[in-house]
Amino acid sequence: MGGLFVSQSTPLGMSEERNRERREGGSKFHRITMNSHHQSNYKRSKTEKKFLRKQMKARHTLLRHEGIETVSYATQSLVVANGGLGNSVSRKQLLPVLEKCGFVDALLMPPNKPYSFVRYRTTEESKKAYDTLSGKEIVDDLGQKITLYLNFVEKAPWKELGLQALPPGLMVIEEIISSEDEKMLLESVNWTEDTDNQNFQKSLKHRRVKHFGYEFQYENNNVDKDKPLPGGLPDLCDSILEKWLKEGFIKHKPDQLTVNQYEPGQGIPAHIDTHSAFEDEIISLSLGSEVVMDFKHPDGVTVPVMLPCRSLLVMTGESRYLWTHGITPRKFDTVQASRGHKSGVVTGDVEDLTLSKRGIRTSFTFRKVRHTPCNCRYSLVCDSQTKETPPSFPESDREASRLEQEYVHRVYEGIAGHFSSTRHTPWPRVVEFLKALPSGSLVADIGCGNGKYLGVNKELYMIGCDRSQSLVDICRERRHQAVVCDARAVPVRSGSCDACVSIAVIHHFATAERRAAALRELVRLLRPGGKALIYVWAMEQEHDKKKSKYLRENRVSPGREEQTSKETLAQEVPAKHTPDVGSQDSARPVPSISDFQEGGCDSRKATSSKLPVHTNRTPFHSQDLLVPWHLTGNPGKDRPVEPLGALGSGDPGAVFHRYYHVFREAELEAACRSLSDVSVLQSYYDQGNWCVILQKAKANYEREERRKELKRLRGEDTWMLPDVNERVEQISQEHSVKKKKKKDKHSKKVKKEKKKKSKKQKYEKNNESTDSSSSSEDEWVEAVPSQTSGKEKAWKVKDEKLENEDNQFIQRDEWMTVDFMSVKTVSSSSLKAEKETLRKIEREKTQALEQAAGKRIEPILEGWWDRSPPRRLQCAISY
Missing domain, CATH: 2.60.120.1520 (Jelly Rolls)
Structure with a gap:
């Protein structure tokens, strides 16, 4: 079987060729990579195929990521893939392996790179290293096996960094x-x-x-x-x-x-x-x-x-x-x-x-x-010199709108990139709600953020909206349907959604009235029987003697600030801790939280004072507060914003502050129950958040829709401007009037045609006994009054265009008073000829007037192109 396998996979004489190649210093790996024109002459073994794939992958990786181009001929320099400091391969381990093949002139090991460069004294030594070490396994400092892949390069494209000095001080x-x-x-x-x-x-x-x-x-x-x-x-x-x-x-x-x-x-x-x-x-x-x-x-x-x-x-x-x-x-x-x-x-x-x-x-x-x-x-970067006065608690709708614009909308525009990078894992209970919806349901995600829930259930038709243009752009990059709008005015038809979700949105509204308006808008979108899931941040971060992820000790770990905000609502990136030699400031402009503790946790106690700045990873002492967000990573991708106490828009340690109203137990449920035609199906606590599932009732729906339609026509709808409604109503009225006029005109024409036909038939029937009316079908008799002397009125028989029915027919008794001897008959063809003559005369008069006008203009324009313009036109042109 072995001989049969060799005869099928290796042509005759191939073993002798391989032996000759080995005697010349080559190897099967060298032959695969350097003599590609022989590759089609035999079937490669599994080991050779695997090595070839790894070799090519190493080449492409170096070219794509590092810009290092390998060559197919032998040179003195080699790049050793997988043999770098980034792979935990030290110089002490690699250098003895390379020196077995010849004198190593230089070994370049760039910092944090998974490759290194070796330069031999001669090309023969580098060829020997290529043939011997390609595919060789070594053990790194961690005890793991690493396979080396060598390729020839013209020279090591690595620039040595200049000597740097210590930072001042x-x-x-x-x-x-x-x-x-x-x-x-x-x-x-x-x-x-x-x-x-x-x-x-x-x-x-x-x-x-x-x-x-x-x-x-x-x-x-x-x-x-x-x-x-x-x-x-x-x-x-x-x-x-x-x-x-x-x-x-x-x-x-x-x-x-x-x-x-x-x-x-x-x-x-x-x-x-x-x-x-x-x-x-x-x-x-x-x-x-x-x-x-x-x-x-x-x-x-x-x-x-x-x-x-x-x-x-x-x-x-x-x-x-x-x-x-x-x-x-x-x-x-x-x-x-x-x-x-x-x-x-x-x-x-x-x-x-x-x-x-x-x-x-x-x-x-x-x-x-x-x-x-x-x-x-x-x-x-000094917290003592960058303190600013926190905003006051809003006492009017206008102040609340300004507060949200400054400490919600602008902040999310500035941190959108970093915020999206920490929001990638959907919460299980939200996924469970979306998975339970019937296939084909239309779902609206109000405040969708980066759209992490828009693709959870592929069997749903989901649309999203958010107040941040930057976050909506991220949704579109992920091929989700999303628009920019306010959660209190969503441009979606009433009663069109089977379900809605609002995750971590309503707690950003600064007054109870504005939060209630956002809830009403959710209900407006739902069809009768539709459901909505609402999440808000809870003031009680410890529930049933169990701390939320936001407060857990093991979440407050230095070096892990990125992960602390990925799983729970508004899980802020914590301040950069200082386990060794200090730390960066976390919340810069802070009135002490203790200033607000005397009045308990009632948000109305803070109306006469400034909003407190919350300390991350600590319990809440006020319902209305500012929560710091620490911008880490690459801030260049985020829009520059100047938040309260920020370190500067370009500083990777900038601190932004977002407004929150944290909800107490049963507060969200009570707000939902206050809505009309709504029933609360479930209310629960989920990792530091209060959650409600509500359903829109089916009773009185039609009456409510009629009432809303009347409000819309009067310009009182909550999501359309009155002038827009007025214009829409005006256009609809104009359209209805035009349509009615057109219909009336058409009906009048039809009635008129019918009347004409019936009158003609009646007239012919009444005059069947008269010879003048029955002798010819295409000639009608018209009674023309003659010059009579007397008070007796001459009678004229009117044509078919008479509109008044009373005048269309002559009564029998009136006919008896007519002097038929004074009536002369005129044919209809003569009348047509006379009308045509009158038209011709009118046309001739019109032509004569046009010619006369042209003669008055021609003397002025005559010779315009052959000579200079007349004196009058020259004066006009000079001006």
Whole structure:
């Protein structure tokens, strides 16, 4: 069977050809890729086909994503796909493998890329590496097998980055303490001890953390200056800080300490420490393992800084107030291969980069609590200098409209891109409602956002609407049907929808009247028996002794702010926490929430004061408030907006504030029950939201529709302007009048024809005995009065065009008084000839008048083209 298989798959003499190729230094993989004209001569094996696919895929990936073009002939340089720092392959692992095939002149390993470049001294050595290593498996630092794919390139298209300097005000001091002091500091932190209610130790999702002096509050990225923790800083730390003060490494003695312990793969998001919370100087001591911290300027410049073990990072000035800093969550850092210098900037020399495996790192971050406002010169990112007065509670419909325009509509236009990226998972109960609707139902999504519910059930006809043009554009990009409109005035015919959904919309209306109007509009769209599902944010974020996802401790995890807003209603992107060295400001212009607690949670208590700014991930203390939204990621895709306390439209840490009215228990249900012809089918609580399913009643529907039609004709409809209704009514009336006139005209014509026919028949019947009337059918007798002298009136028989029926026929007794001897007869043909003669005379007169007028004009225009215009026209032209 083996020989039979070979004879079917391999032509005669092919084995000798392969042996000859191997003797010449080639391989089957080299033959596949470099001698493509032989590929059609034999059937490839499964292994060869798989390798060829992988090889071609590697080529296309490099060309498409990196712009690296490979060649089909041998050169000194090779690109090694899957053999880069981005694949967890270090220089220490890859270089010995490459050196087995010849002398490696250079090995270029770009940072964070899944490939590398190798340059051999000769072409023969590079060919040997291509033949030997293509398809070879190696084990990376994580213990996973990786297959290398090699391709020839003319040269390594990689530009080395210039040497970068440390950010201004940043200093890294190596070996600031001894290994003995390091051991003592690590042992002084007892992670297993039980803590009482002082709450200076916490276990976050990604690390363990302890606080001394003051507790760092991650929910608002600040400290409570009125509640210092007992004991102060550890005694060992006090002695070390005194030493640093004497040596001039620091200027102020810190009074707050945060100790964080990181496992490999953990990090902190990029952030700027709150200006108003701490003084200028922030220092961080790294123990246990080294790490690379990334500093980024607002203009996009990024500087990776190596923090060796037992080194001290000191941030002051610009590096403290303007540059963001963070640690990328990964298990390997890109560092210098030559260990001549450990700390400082990691250079972009691709010939000297490798990977360094992270270990367990413990950081001691010291801060000095600030008791006065910050007056730094970086006002754009300073929370002390960008405070604005929050808006007041609206007392009229006009004020409510302005509030919604500024703190709802404009904000969503500005954050649409980032908001859409955090709203991609449909809520299960909403999906359940849509899936239960009959196939072919027409459903309206009022406030559809990015349209994540418009494609849930393909068997429904769904249309969406939203107040934000940017969000509607996103819906259209996803091929959904959506329009821009207000939720209180939806341009859809009444009673046309089988169902409606309103998810996280009605709580953005600022008054009870406006919220009721939005509910009435939902009911108007429904047909009799139609259902609507409504979701609003609940004030009770803890229900049945269970916290919502918005309040859960494990949702407040640094480095995970993007995920916190994906599953629950209005789940705001939380403030950027500072697990290591501080955090960015979260809610800038805030009157204290405690100012509103005295009046309880009644929203009317706030009418005489400013709207409070809510602290993310905390319980609500007021029904009407502003909730911060932290813009992260790439803000360039979002429209520039200047929100309350924002860091600037181009700042990736900008803070926007949206208005909310959070609903208390039974408040939404009561509002729905107050509507006419509506029954509440179900009311429930779903992850921090109050939800209602209502149904439009079928009784009195026709009467209600007639009443609405009358209102529409009077211009009183809620969703059409009165002048539009007036014009529509006017057009309809004009159309009906014209139609009636046309119909009446047609009916009169028909009646007239019938009367003429009947009269003719009657007339002929009455005159059958008369010879003059019956001798000829095409000649009629017309009585023409003669010149009579006497009072006796001559009678004239009228033609068929008489309109008055009383005058159409001559009564018998009147005929008896007619002097028939004085009547002369005239034929109808003579009358026609006479009329034609009169018409001809009229035409001749008209022609004569036209000719006379033309003669008066011709003398002026005569010779217009042959000579200059007459004097009168010259004068006219000169003017």
